[in-house]
Amino acid sequence: MAFFIRSHRWLGGIVPYEIKLSGFPDGGTMVQDAINHWTSNTILKFRPRAGEHDYVRIVADSSIKQGGNSPVGRRGGGQWVKISPFNDDKWPTVHELGHAIGMHHERQRPDRNDFVIVTKPKDKDNVLLPDGIPVGPFDSDSTMSPTTGDDKFSYKPGFGNSTLHGLSPGDVKGVAYVYHGSLGRKVHEYHWTKGWTTAFHYVVNGKDFMFFLKVGNPHDKYSGAVDIHEVNLDGGVGAKVIHYDWTFGWTTGFYYEVNGKPFMFFLKSLEGAVDIHHVNPDGTVGEPVTPRYEGWFGWTTAFHYVVNDKHFMFFLKAGDGAVDIRHVNSDGTVGALVKHYDWSPGWTTAFHYAVNGKHYMFFLKVGNPVVDFFKQTGGVVHIHEIKSDGTVGDKIEEHMWRSGWTTGLFYQVAGNPYMFFVRARYPFPFFRYDHNIAVTQVLGDGKIGPDLERYDWSDGWTTAFHYEVNSKHYILFLMRDSGLVRIYRVGVDP
């Protein structure tokens, strides 16, 4: 499909440009046609620069006999796209703009030797790029792949005979996949009080709300706190709907619906208490559905999921690896045990997701940073299928990751699946993780694909969730120890 550089996206999919028209024998018509080819076929928009800091400067360069050259992806500031004035048509410019938006040559993919015979492997257009991000299968029809080969490489039989010169269907899909799931601009920032530990988004009666919880302070029984806010149409945190003073120790909370009725689940791990509440039509926390469940000690992770219209809850203890899967009754209460598992201890993050109608669970061990420091390993990821009866099925994938990943979430934009990961603060002074934010591909079979983006942000982000408001996608990031909140757009601007 396509081959991209990691990160270096144009924010919101908008590429500001300037063209120096003098120097092109046709006054720049061909270049303009190439830009129009991108804008009319992809979700990206090339717009004449209106003062933006980052932009492409398209110029004719008569020292280039054919084609042109461009850096790959957004590099910061003005970046040259140099085009030969001797080109016969717009296709070489379409190719160079492909570099500018972040695409590498298909024949520099790690799997290229299955499709091409490279005659000059040291040529700069042929060297393998192990850090590049393959998206989908190799595409010999891509605008980033000459259709008939050249003197530096040739196609193996069955590839590269297309008559296409511009964007292939694979290019269009690949660009959509990468840019729909990518982080765009930071759109909101708030400085709140410290201590918010749990947060989620929910919708009641068509209205969007956000729930924020402080676990509180173990020396003060009544130091837990809850704020519920409206969500503004621009994705920002809106007016506060209500504040509750709760007791210390509520660590886990989530929203779910059964038969169209809204509920909230809360777990206090240390005391082994579970409360389930109705949610009122105004978004506030309603009456308890049932008396408090007691004796649920040690559960650290819990979530709700639906398979074949049946509702389940998943419970996990990081301490000893115990897992319970339970039915959820039609009145929202926790029902009978479906299955118990005794796994290895240390699983810290788990969630359910579905791709192409099939259900999966993601499991992560945060790992030990000391082991990680010496051995560059420690985090473990397993992906399992979920069976039609809601229980955990075969493991389909296993990864050894570096340690420290604490927050994982699954999201979909325009039907395309992604995962997002946040790494905690390194627990020792003077050391940091090399990057702490990542967006990964999720493949059609539920497996995790290569990272699309990695960021080296300031560390300490403890909570993140994805939400959609007014058909736009956002991710909210929260830093417990400072109260800093940032909201980023995901995907392309309208």
Ligand SMILES: [Zn+2]
């Ligand atoms: Zn090129």
